[in-house]
Amino acid sequence: MAIRHGIDMNKAEALHRAEASDFLRRHLRSQALSKQAERHLLFGVPMHWMADWPTPCGLFIEQAQGVALRDVDGGEYVDFCLGDTGAMFGHAPALVVDAITRESARGLTAMLPGEDALWVAEELARRFGLPVWQFALSASDANRFAIRWARAVTGRDQILVFNGCYHGTVDDVFVDLKDGVAKPRASLQGQVYALTEHTRVVEFNDLAALEAALADGRVACVLAEPAMTNIGMVLPQPGFWAAAQDVIRRHGSLLLLDETHTISSGPAGYSGEYGLEPDLLVVGKPLAGGLAAAAYGFSEDLARRAHRAKLDAPAGHSGIGTTLSANRLACAAMRANLAEVMTAANYRVMQERAAQFAEGMRALLSRLGLPWCVTQLGARCEFQFRFSPPLNGGEAAAAQDEELERFIHLYLLNRGCLITPFHNMLLFAPALAESDVAHLLGSFESWLERVRG
Template identity: 65%
Template sequence: MNTRTGLDWSKAQQLYLRERDAFVAMRPASRALSREAADHLLFGVPLHWMDDWSTPFTLFVRAAQGASFEDVDGHRYDDFCLGDTGAMFGHSPAPVARALAEQGARGLTAMLPSRDAVWVAEELARRFGLPYWQFALSASDANRFALRWARAMTGRRQLLVFNGCYHGTVDDVFVDLDGGRPVSRASLLGQATDLTQNTRVVEFNDLAALEAALADGEVACLLAEPAMTNIGMVLPEPGFWPAAQALCRRYGTLLILDETHTISSGPGGFGRAHGLAPDMLVLGKPVGGGVPCAVYGFSAETATRAEAAKRRAPPGHSGIGTTLTANMLAMAAMRANLEQVMTDTAYQAMFDLAARLAAGLRAAITRQGMPWCVTQVGARTEFQFTPMPPLNGSQADAILDGELEHMIHLYLLNRGLSITPFHNMMLVCPHTSESAVDRLVAAFEAFLIEIRA
C-alpha cells in the first residue's frame, strides 16, 4: 500500500533535514548528555528502544508534571505520549506522589501484604467484575503469569494470539503470520526454541480462522487486546467479540484480555464498556499512576481451577511472582491512583478532549485532501496512513511508514508537542487543555501543508 499518496516526497525529505538541524541547534544540553551516555550506556540509553525516537540524539527529560514535560534545555512540551500509557492520567498525579512519600517513610517492601492490598483487590473486583486478583511488576510479567496459570489449569500447552500482537516481553506470543504461515518474529533476540510449536496465530476479526485454531481442543487460552493497539489501532468488527467468546467457551479455551492500553476506554476497560466476560484480565502500567506495577484478575470459576492446580503441584518454585511483587510502595500507589485519580470524572474529561482531538485531525485531513483516517479508543487517538481503518494486523502493518512517522514526530517535537514514537498514537489526560489539543491539530495540519503534492 502506498502510504505517501498526496505527498511531495522531495519536499518531505527537505523538511526533515531542516527540522533535524533545528532540533540539534536548540538542544545542546541533550546533545552533550547523549555523548556522555554513550560511554557507559549500551546504545547510549538505559533501554535500547529509547533510541528509536525520531530525534538525531536522545532527548533528556528534566521534569514531568500533569500534561507536560520539560527537557534539560528548558523546552516545554505538551505531552500526548504520556509514557505510552504509563502516565495516562498525567505525570506524577498529586495523590500518588503524596502516597509514595508517606509510604516511603513507613516501608517499601517486606514480602508480606499491606492493608492497601485488600482495598485494591476489592476495588479491582468492583471495576472489572472479576472477583479474584494477583499482582506483578509489569504487564509483561502479568501476561507471562496468566499464560502459566492457563496452561496449569487446562493441562494444555497451546496458546493462541492475534497476528501483530504485542503483550510485553513474553516470548510465547512473538509469533506472526508470514504469507499465512506462522513464524517466530524475526526481531526477537536470543530465541532458542521454535515458538510455533506451542503458539498459534490468526488474524484479528477472522472468526473462521479463530474456530479452526480452537477446534482440536488443544488451546489453553486466547490472549488478546480487545482492540489491537500496538501495531496501530485495529478495532473489532461488530459482533466479533460475542462470537469469539462463544467459540472459546465451546472449545474449553480460556479468554485472557490484556487491557493495558485499552483501559483508555473507561474505568473498567474496553471489556466492561462493551459487555465482554473474560476468564482472566491483565492491566499494567496505568494502574499505579506511573509506578511499575500490574494486576491480573480471575473469574470465580477460573480462580477455583487455579487454586486447585497449585494444590495439585508439588511444593517449590511455581515460576510465578518475584520478591518485589505487590510491594507496599506499589500497593500504596495503586490505591491512591484508583481512589483519587482514575475516576469517572477524569475519564469523562479525557473522552471529551479525545473527541475534540479526533474531530480536529479529521477536519485537517479533509481540508488537505489526504487519504488518511483517524481511529479512536476512548482517550486514545491515532491517525493512520489509509482511507479506511485496518481490520487486522496484516493490514495495520502494511500502512506503517517509519520514515514518514519520524518526519511528523520530529516536526511536532520542534513545536513543543510530543506523541508516541511508535506509529501515530496520542493520549490525553485530565490535565490536557483544549488549547494544547488545538495546538497539536494546527501543527499537524501545518506539516501536511508543507509536504503535500
C-alpha cells in the same frame, strides 16, 4: 516527484533535515549528555527503546508534571505520549505522589501483605467483575503468569494470539503471520526455541480462522487486547467479541484479555464498557500512576481451578511471581490512583479531548484530500496512512511508514508536541486544555500544508 500517502516525500525529507538541524541547535545539553551516555549505556540510553525517538540525538528530560515536560535545555512540551500509557492520567498525580511519599517512609517491600492490597483487590473486583486478583510488576509479568495459570488448569500446551499483537515481552506472543504462515517475529533477539510449537496466530476479526485454530482442543487460552493498539489501532468489528467468546468457550479454551492499553476506554476498561466476560484479565502500566505495577484477575471458577492446581503440584517455585510483586509502595500507589485519579470524571475530560483531536484531524484530512484515517478508543487516538480503518494486524502493518512517521514526529516535537515514537498514537490526559489540542492540530496542519503532494 515522489508522492507517498498523499505526501511529497522530497519536500518532507528536505523539511526533516532542516528540523533535525534546528533540534540540534536548541539541544546542546542533550547532545553533551548523549555523548557521555555512549560510554556506559548500550545505544546511549538506559533502555534501548529510548533510542527510538525521531531526534538526531537523545532527548533528556528534566521534569514531567501533568502533561508538561521540560528537557535539560529548557525546551517545553505538551505530552501526548504519556510514557506510552505508563503515565496515561498525567505525570506525577499529586495524590499518588503523596501516597508514595507517605508509604516510602514506612517500608518499601517486605513480601508480606498490607491493607492497601486488600482495598485494591476489592476495587478491581468491583470495576472488572472478576472476584480474585494477584499483583505483578508489569503487564509482561502479569501476562506471563496468567499464561502459566491457564496452562496449569487446562493441561493444554498451546496459546493463541492475534497477528501483530503486543503483550509486553512474553516470549510466547512474538509470532506473526507471514503469507498465512505462523513465524517467529523477525525482530526478536536471542530466541533459541521454536515459538510456533506452542503458539498459534490468526488475524483479528477473523472468526473462521479462530474456530479452525481452536478446533483440536489444544489451546489453553486466547490472549488478546479487546482492541489492537500497538500495530496501529484495530477495532473489533460489530459482533466479533460476542461470537468469539462463544467459540472460545465451546472449544474449552480460556479468554485472557490484556487491558493495559485499552484501559483508555473507561474506568473498567474495554471489557467493562462493552460487556466482555474474560476468564483472566491483565491491567498494567497505568495502574499505579507511573510506578511499576500490574494486576491480573480470575473468574470465580478459574480461581478455584488455579487454587487446586497449586495444591496438587509438588512443593517448590511455581514459576509465578517475584519477590517485589505486590510491594507496599506499589499497592499504596495503586490505591491512590484508583481512588482519586482513574475516575469517571477524569475519563470524561480525557475522552472529550480525544474526540476534539479525532474530529479536528478528520476534518483536516478531508479538507486536504489525504487518504488517511483516524481511530479513537476512549482517551486514545491513532492516525494511519490508509483510507479506511484496518480490519486486522496485517492491514495495519501494511499501512505503516516509519520514515514518514519520523518526519511528522520531529516536526511536532520541535513545536512542543510530543507523541508516541513507535507509531502514530496519542493519549489525552485530564490536565490537557482545549488549547493544547488546538495547538497540536495547528502544528499538524502547518506540516501538511508544507509537504502534501
